[in-house]
Amino acid sequence: MPNNSTGFWGVLRRPFVLDLRALALLRMATAAVLLTDLTIRSTDLEAHYSNMGVLPLSALHSYGWTAYQFSLHAASGLWQVQALLFIVAAALGGALLLGYHTRVATVGTWLLLVSLQNRNPFIGQGGDDLLRMLLFWGIFLPWGRVWSLDGRTQPAPSRYDYFSAATVAYIVQLALLYWCTALLKSGAEWTQTGTALYYAFSLDQVLLPVGRWLYPYPELLRFLTFGAYYTELLLPFALFIPVGVPWWRMLVVGVLVGFHLTISVTLFVGIFFLVNLASILGLLPAGVVDWLAHRLGPLAARIGRWRFRQSSWSLPWRLRLERTHPLSAAGRQRVRTVREAFVAVVLAYVCWWNLDDVAVLRPAGGIMPQPVRWFGFLLRVDQHWGMFAPTVFKDDGWYILEGTAADGRQLDLNRRGAPLSYAKPPSVVALFKNDRWRKYSENYLFVSNSWMRPFYCNYLLRIWHETPGHPPLRHLSVVYMKEVSLPDYKLATPVRQVLCECELPPASK
Template identity: 80%
Template structure:
């Protein structure tokens, strides 16, 4: 659908007109992040997705699902089955990256991502919501029209600008992310005192070396706190200004790129910053893309001379997700009207969901009743953007996996069996294999998630005893050295809290709580 910028309606829709090349970059970046996410998750196939791990299917059904959620990954409790699904997901993400049968690859990648996230929701973070929504809106975007395998041998589009309900949804989704993130930060440390980043950098579980360098400067942290808060609150308005659209988009793109790169070097946030960097690729204006196209032209010419043949995917049923021929004009108009209406309805629902989530503007009793949430849970358009909100978590600390051997020695499983020490390690972040484990440990710290702890304790014991070089244990305690973050650089005395204990019955070789 082209862009007629004349007239009242043409001016109103200018902020929602996107370049097809920008949509192609959005597709490529989204697929690349999807592959990175799969690679990181694949290192914990048994631990996070199999019944022998920390989150058996029965536990997810009891504590982590609504009746409307589904998961192909929950069809089996074996890690080998999970590995097969991971391989399929990686192949589909690769097809999406190349733009090979793009819509089919997008739909299938979205289904498998929803399935994977539903399998273990206790290792999820805000970036997962955004990655899921990028794939969902991508189903309705022509992000395979250019710079894709599908576009090879086809005539170039008459126009590179594109407008539809899906482009509106993409822009509004980005704005909702940052608006809701800011509005949920209702604590005084964000809105009045400017101490939020001081407390965030006091959390050793997420603090990286660059953040450690900034930590001793309270006035700088105060300035950065207000800068982050007002960036999230005010910057999205620039996306809706109908004049100077290209300039405003480059401003948003540049500020957000610097913003998320800064987060990535100061705080341990996993793929969060990568998803956010990928999400803004669709904002790039035509002038920038003309420059990129010019620079890439010699490489594109060489690529066109290399034409390996890939097998065509044929669906056995009559209804096809990939069009093989041009439909009749009337049928095309009807399909477009149905698609546009569906996207508009889902976008309205997403706005409603986010409005209900923002407590500062929600009336008493809420806006969205529980019976209306089924659609969000089924299609996973549910979302929550409460990063460090309403205030920053203050209960910092580090974990000691205190194992007692059969001959009475105490070892720390978190440090590969070294003797137990209770002093703070030089790098608390280094105790976590990846951000998924950090998020898991954050979740089982909460009292209402105490049911998670025995599964974790039993898993640790089993994995420890699978290695013959490890001395046998008769007891294991998951210990949290709680260190509350205090104002003005004051330090608190760490408190030893035993979250879970597991004893191995010597005669049976089985753990018991």
């Protein structure tokens, strides 16, 4: 829909007009992050998504399921079925990256991502919510119109500016993310004392070398704490200023790029920073995209000489999602009206959900009745932006997988069977294979999730005994060396906590 910037409504629409080329960059970046996420997850097909892993289907349905969820990944407990679904998701992600049958690829990647996230909700984080929402809103955005294989079969657009209910939803979604992230940080360490980053950098489970380098400077951490808090709280307002839109957009993009790159080098947050960096590319104003197009023109021309035989890859089932014959003017208007109305309804629901999620805004008892939450769970537009909120987690520590061999030796399975030692490792974060395992270990600690512990313990024993060369074990204890973060650089004495124990029967020793 072209942008008419004159008149009252034209001025109101200005902050929500996006460049089609910026949307193409958003599409490609979202697809790239999706493929990165699939690659990381694929290294744990059995552990995280099969009945032989830490969350068999029986446990999922008992402890992590609602009646309104769906998951193709939960149709089977075999890792081979998971591998097949991962391959399909990767193929659709590649199609989205290239802009090939973009609408089909977007719907398909969104469905499979929802399915995957529903299969194991105990390894999820805030970046997963944002990635899911980018794909959902992308279904209604023309992010395959240019810089795509689909675009090669269509005439070039007469103009690149575009406005619709989906562009409003995209920008409001970004604002909600940062507003709610700030408002959920209601603890005094964020709003009064400025010690939040001190405590965050006290968590060895997420601390990276740059964060360790900054940690000894309390005044700097105090400045960065308030800087992060007020950036999240105030910066989104710039997205709604109807004058000087390109300059405000560049301010938002520039600040957020620096913000998330800083997070990425100080704290171990998995794909969180990648999703956030990808999410802001759709904000790039026309002048910046013109500059990029000029610089990347030779590369695009070289790629454009590749002859892609689209007819040989036709999808017979695409008729339900993509129009193969032009609609009449009246038909186009009906489709547009239905689409815009649906997006508006979902956006209103998302705003309602976030308003209910923020304790400082909702009245006692909440504002969203339980009977209407099914819609959020079904479409997975439910979301929570509570990173380090309302206060920073203080219960730091490290895991020791304390195994007793049949010959009496004590080994640490978390360090590949090294002799048991209770000393703090030089790098606690290095004990985690990836951020999914770190998040799992975080959820594993909660008393409310104590049901997870036997499954994890049994999984550890099985994979240990299936590895050639490992001595047989007769006992395994999952031990957490709890080290509470104290103020003013004081050090707590680690406390040994046994979370779970497994004793092998005599026949298994």
